[in-house]
Amino acid sequence: MTKEQTVRAGEDHQERGEDDIGAINAILGFHIRLAHGVCLRHFTETFAELGLTQKQVSVLWLVDDHPGIAQTDLAQRLQMDRATTMAIINRLQAKQLLRRDRSAHDGRKQALYLEPEGHAMLARAKLAIGEHEAWVKRHFSDAEVKVLIELLSRIHE
Secondary structure: OOHHHHHHHHHHHHHHOOOOOHHHHHOHHHHHHHHHHHHHHHHHHHHOOOOOOHHHHHHHHHHHHOOOEEHHHHHHHOOOOHHHHHHHHHHHHHOOOEEEEEOOOOOOOEEEEEOHHHHHHHHHHHHHHHHHHHHHHOOOOHHHHHHHHHHHHHHHO
């Protein structure tokens, strides 16, 4: 590199400022990780008084939408492993938010149902989710939200 190129590179660096992160700025996964971190922090703050995690809320919501769903089906739909699913269900059951019953269709499976307190907690959680979703979506137009969901779905399908 010539002295002139070095001086220009230094000037470019100064113009970009301290926030410049260099070539990593072009890494899509880096931006996904940053966005996930910001969204997770906001979610955690929004849900602090409820004492629920994102996965716990997802489980409550899915059980509410599909009363009697088997643990294995729930794990598959939420793309969680068996151990994680069982741990979440155990915690929610300990909080008396859901219960396990023997499946009416397959005696080898356990069916999941929300308890009355689970319905009440889910209603509170849905209000908090509405607040969180509004915060996330304020960064995008309605059309952009639709496209973003489509694009991100390609990664996790």
